[in-house]
Amino acid sequence: MQFKHLGLSEIVLSALASKGYTEATPIQAQAIPSLLEGRDLLGIAQTGTGKTAAFMLPSIDRLMASEKRAQPRGCRMLVLAPTRELASQIAESARDYSKGTNLRVMTCFGGTSVHKNKVDLARGVDILVATPGRLVDLIEQHYAILLGIEILVLDEADQMMDLGFIHALKRIVRELPAKRQTLFFSATMPKTIRDLATQFIKDPVEVKVTPEATTAERVEQQVTFVTQAEKQSLLTLALRDPKIDRALIFTRTKHGADRVVKLLSGNGVASNAIHGNKSQPQRERALGEFKSGKVKVLIATDIAARGIDVSGVSHVFNFELPNVPDQYVHRIGRTARAGATGIAISYCAEDERPYLRDIEKLTRQKLTVVPLPADFVNESSKIKSTRSPMPVSRDESNGRNGRAMQHSGRSSSAPRGNAQPRREGNSFGDRRPPQAGEQRRSDGPRSDAPRGDAPRNYARPKSKFTARPARPAGTGGGRPR
Incomplete structure (x- = not known):
């Protein structure tokens, strides 16, 4: 079906034509008419199906039709995405589709300046694309006010659940007005995701463009x-x-x-x-x-x-x-x-x-x-491997530079058989690759978590100083150790 038959405004159709888009994808053809009517939507769609345009095109039309203004530190449409890259991609599409309008688009996510986010939000924006973590930070610091939101979009909700954003989402939804249009998208729809959706959407239109958990035929x-x-x-x-x-x-x-x-x-x-x-x-x-x-x-x-x-x-x-x-x-x-x-x-x-x-x-x-x-x-046999060499023991390392191993109380010429076994699994241990059936601690759904979220389990290296004997109470004028 062509976009011109879906009820979109001339401004939006002109922006689409400038990009060379005339034919709507299945999810766009199914979703756009209902969204123009203000209905909530539950969309089951994988990436690459055109879902960004499916929710952004009718939302731009509704924002222009309402003729409201964004409140200071507020926004009219909020799009939540699980990662920085997806947030940037959505914002780029929003700017392309809103050409010819006065709508302002802004992003906020980790790795960018909080101060810049504060300045950009100060006089309000029409479309805010954000990751949940950074948005909660702005809310807690009173830089973001969400009471004027007309449209809420949760994109790739299943991924946000996998990343542990459920508490951030619940914190954000407490700041939203009860009267709003909510669009909820997920590539898969297990019971946990459907239960989450019920907390955000009311009487939604359900759009499913691919069977759940199947892969593209192409x-x-x-x-x-x-x-x-x-x-x-x-x-x-x-x-x-x-x-x-x-x-x-x-x-x-x-x-x-x-x-x-x-x-x-x-x-x-x-x-x-x-x-x-x-x-x-x-x-x-x-x-x-x-x-x-x-x-x-x-x-x-x-x-x-x-x-x-x-x-x-x-x-x-x-x-x-x-x-x-x-x-x-x-x-x-x-x-x-x-x-x-x-x-x-x-x-x-x-x-x-x-x-x-x-x-x-x-x-x-x-x-x-x-x-x-x-x-x-x-x-x-002609390929250069990246396999790391075996770790060098402290005895060998110190033997090369001629330094005595003062921290261990032994000389560099001490027999290797007396060396202490190396610890594994920390910054001072063996960095060998995982063997069959073995997994690193970082393997799992949160393997790409930012450094600040990673569990720390560093072993403290032995001190080269010997412990000072305890001082008897009442001697030397100091407090007992």
Whole structure:
């Protein structure tokens, strides 16, 4: 169906025409007429289905029709998104679709200046796109007032639940007016998400454009069974294929993403990583170079990848299978966008087979098994590995520079058999890669959490000073130790 038959205003249709959009996607055709009437909406839609335009186009029309003004420190439309990248993407679309209007669009999320957020909100904005954590900070500091909101949008609600934003969402909803239009979107709709939706929406229109927890039909899904050591060589060889326009590679952890960048760089493949340990300018630069095609390979963790909306992604590689099967649906949805086709390739080690079974059970389909290339052994021998050398003991390290090991009370020539065993799992221990069946503490749904949210369990190194003997009470004039 064409946009001009959905009841949108001429200003919005003109903005769409300038972008070359004339035909509505299924979710847009189903949602826009009801949203123009002011109905609440429950949308089940994966990324790449056009849901941003589905809620933004009619909302812009309603904001213009109401002719209200934003209150100081307030907004008229609030869009909540789980990640910075998705918030930026939504705001960019809002600015494109509202060309020719006087509507002001603003973003606020972590990694940006709180002071700038305060200044931007001071006189009020029409459309605010925010992540829950930063918005709660602004509310607590009395920089944001939400009583004038006319439209509330919760995008990718399932991901916000996975990231632990449920308490922030409940805190935000207490600040909202009871009379408002609420739009709730999620790629999957398990009972927990549906129960959450009932707390926000009233008598909604339900729009479902794909069956729950299924993957796009235009994505060719493959799996290759490998060892962990073979993954590095296989990925490097695969990325040499000239058929790959842009490739998005997923790892479970931030450190895993950095290791893949190091591997590819050592083998002449330019790539960037995007994850929670990267600063906001670094994330924006990496995403910008990927969108422009300057760097055709981007390595990402699940959380950081939310909001990566690049139509030219031809391949998605699951370098590590996700241990949460829903994440697989989100990952491969980054290809086959805007009517194109795509290929999703997963590398499955022996210890990841349970993850594969969970994925196939959720998506209700089997992945096509592709064997290793016939010349893999010969070709992989030419690939530079990033495997770290064995950790150097303190005895060997100090022996090289001739310093005595004063902190341990032994000389550098002491036999290695007397050395204390190294601790593992902390900043002073063994950094060996996980073995089969073993997982790092950081593996899991929160693996890309910001540093400030990460649990700390650092072991304190032994002091080189000996303890001072206790001073008897009543001697030396000081308090008893």
